[in-house]
Amino acid sequence: MRGWRSAFVGLLLWWTCAFASAQTGSAVLELRQGSVSTTIHGQTATAPLVLPYNWDHEQHAQPGTARFELPFTLPQRPDGPWAVYMQRVGNTFELRLNGELLRVHGDLSRGNGADYAKSPRSLMVPAQLLRAGPNLLEIRLRADSGRRAGLSPVLIGPADDVLAIYSAAYASRFTGSVLLVGFSVVVGAIALALWLTQSGNRATGGRRREAVYFWAALAEFCWALRVADAAIVTPPIGWVGWGTLMTACYSGWAVSAMLFCHHVAGWDRHPRMHWMWRAMAVMFLGSIACCWFSLSQADPRWLTGWLALELVGVFGYIGVFAAATVRRPDTARVLVGSAAVLTVVVALRDWAVIRLSDSYGETTWVRYTSVFFGIALLAIVLERFHTASTQAKELLGTLAARVADRERELASTYARLEDASREQARTHERERILRDMHDGVGSHISAAIHQLQSGQARPTELLRTLRDSLDQLKLSMDAIHMPPGDVGALLAALRYRLEPRLAASSVGLEWAVEEIEPVSRLDGPAMRQLQFLLFEVISNVLQHAEASVLRIEAAMHEGVLRLRAVDNGRGFDASQLPRALRQRAQAIGVQLALESQPGRTVVQLAFV
Template sequence: MADAAPPAAAIVELRAGTVSRAVDGVMKTDPVTLPYHWDRMNGARPGEARFDLPFTLAETPAEPWGLFIARVGTAFEIGLNGKLLQRYGDLGQGGGADYAKAPIYVPLPAHLLHAGANAVQVRIRADSGRRAGLSVLSLGPAARVRSALFEPAYAWRFTGSVLLAAFSIVVGTISLALWLTQADNTAHGGRRRENLYLWAALAEFCWALRVADGAIRQPPLPWVAWGVLMTACYSGWAGSAVMFCQHLAGWHERKEMKWLQRAIVFVFTMPVIACYFSLTRSEPQWLTGWLALEIVALIAYAVFFMGAAVRRPNVARVLIASVAALTVAVGTRDWLVIRLSDSYGDTTWVRYTSLFFALALLGIVVDRFREASAQARELLHTLAARVAERERDLALAYDRLERGAREQERTQERERILRDMHDGVGSHISAAIRQLQSGQASQDALLRTLRDSLDQLKLSIDSIQLPHGDAQALLAGLRYRLSPRFERSGIALEWAVDALQPVARLDAPAMRQLQFLLFEAVSNVLQHAQARVLRIEAAMHGDAVRIRVIDDGIGFDATQVPCALAARATALGAPLRVESRAGHTVVQVDLQ
């Protein structure tokens, strides 16, 4: 009980009393001094206990009081002077909720406190391996107990666990996103994803779940399964942190380090098996022993890593080595206090030092990502320079090809002119030579042949400048070149050409074929028709351009279309219509 009657406004600590405990069906009552560590006092066997903790007040409090308990559980109920105040969990069924994870505050009604002897009754149900027991009780004025004792303890143990878990999830998510967003080109002989980020993500996710256990009073799994899962998370965090260090140092690719990876799997898997045996058999020494082996392995690896960091230092290695040394030291402290000593009410410190590991990990990941981004920018700059150089080469090649194409086009045009001169002018000159050689041609016939040759030569030269598809310009050139001959021949020219739309399919070869077709029709009139009037008509006939050459000459047999006209129309791909009788001959072509 309390040693003396304190003032009514002071905080009272309850450390002594009696405990009645039932383990394996055996009830015992003994004096007790708090804190009371159930697993140490009862061999980790499950059971129940009732604590009676007397205290004395000099006077009845004039203000509300409150009770603070740093740790109590697994399930419990609290009473004051024989009156039940609060109950947490089901005391009749084990393996359920665990209320020892967060500090407890219980309001004490002022009317239940009185001057003289008082007593607090605490009844608990203890599950094996869940750190059941009862810490020192503190009671006093409600405002002081809440502000000075409960709120700081709650912030460190419960709120701190939630914030640490959230931070680890954020860091793990960033690391996993960096790993997933890397291009995996192994199928094409490229680089693999950098698993440094993957191990960082696994470490943080394991630790997030492990730390979140401090805020989960009602686990989603039965106690044994949940306890094994928490041990697996702890070992998964430690193993992933070691693999992170392996990748950070570049040792994971060395053949001589393969044994270390197999050792990591063994060392950090066995605690999970040991935890199962400890919880199912109520023998905590299995888990304590393997955790000791795990800590020894971590210390050895940390020393090895720190030695490598000293020999070949860089910012990342020194940072992780420092955090590893701190984490191992704090983890050793937790193992001694939590697993070996009789201390009760203390919490693990390693959950807070893991914050430094997460910050260091996040800094390394972000720094590596920054370096990768800088390399990517440099690569893009180099690629852009190469693309620009390639574009210059392509431009030069295109310029050479364009010059070659223009030269080829000029060559083809020269060849066309030569063909036209050979087929047109050449044939007329050959005809004139034959006429002279025969001695039978009249001077007028020979003159007409030579004039046809000259006119065709002029028209061949004009065709070079004709726009594609412009039939109206073609007709205008024809009129300009042949009008003097019409006058000398005494033939009146009637011109009935309307505004014509361009014909898209009349390219340069087609324009020449049309020009020669019309010249052939006009030349026949000049040479053979004995006409007095020549009429040239051109107009739009729907979407087609219709051109007609009409004369009032002597006519000819229209069933025998002149070969030159038929050949030109066929080459042009245009329908040709010829009708002739004395006094009226029509040559018609439709262009679409």
């Protein structure tokens, strides 16, 4: 396997160098052969070298140091600056050319510290350090257990050509990883926001939040942290703890992605699928335990074997999911199933290349295919939003139709109620008129009949009774069109009806009525009570007071309306209020005051 992998990498590098040479007219050298001296547990060994050199495979993941010597020959000394490019080197290293130190990355005396093998490395080579004939490039590195230490084939040549190769590789491995982190964080934040803002009806037993968004968010956040490791040269915690955390993120992403598929398929609602939770817990915790044991014991076989079992389980589950999608396809299942199948295939490739093969310098491809999970999630969200919008429009249309029907029913009911109300008002008005005629006109006519039957009534008394009856009849008719609360209009109507009778009885009328604001609490019945109360007062003056002058006063003082009827008659005993006056005053809620003495009688109404 090492042979065909090395041939493929060599062919790729040769094609890249040939393309660069064709563009610039210069040559880029590929350094693959030399010698390596390794020191492990104090034991040093020297052997011939053919790059790439995978430390974990060559030295069984034991920590140590190595010194690589890569000779090359130049026909002449270059005129311009050169550069060196290494696709992968580390974990910490220093580089010398012809005995001169060019660059140091990290502390070679300290293990499990910085890791410079995560991204491509390039450095400039001054032209004066190169010479015609034999040259020697020397690379010393420190390798930590389980951190993918080693050295890829080295390219050296004109700076422009080498830096062009380096820029493409850097954009793919480092810049691409940073963009993937940003994409995963954004998608995870969207999924988490959707999960947090969802709510269900607990009264009907509904779930409060839909778990598919939670697992999508957890998967994206785990993957963002895992991919971000490519940009972290010095971990914030020790290597064993950090390596275990990265494996936990990888396993957490896989578990969350599978549970995401689980909820998309709707299998979480089936009682027979409850074993899935236990399987995912074993998968997650087993990865952490095997990774910690592998790193602490410098034995990568534990983690490699566990990842193989994990991939078998994931492959089987995704196969079942893909089969279910074929049987019952929908947009969400097809998108997620396609992303899952592609990711599993690429994950198998990564496991074989990174964990089993002797190749060095390769990077994982699954970090790029994980984007399809985010795209699938966004597509599902958009589809559900479109479905929800369509349903909302349909519901709004149905609701609008129902509201229109209800409005028509209410309008019809309101029209019937208005007709009934008008009919009831007419009935009440007829009843009031009849009651007023019975209590007022009727009583006066009854009194006139009794006077005629007795044979003792004088014509003047009988005439006064009939006039009272006629006046009350006129006032009852006026009350039909009386505006509620308009006391001024009431007094004007009373003056219009009774002033001729006062003149016929030789009683002068003095009118002292100012402009009066409407009294809001006087409705129709109260206005009629006030009308009959004032008529009773004037009628008493005409029948009993023997007065020659009647003065009507009305004025507003500090928001209080006061009405006064003052006559110059013979007076009467004011210690007892007349029952009729008292009852009507109580009915409309006004204060009644009475003063009487010979020559001056005052009846006052105060609307407090």
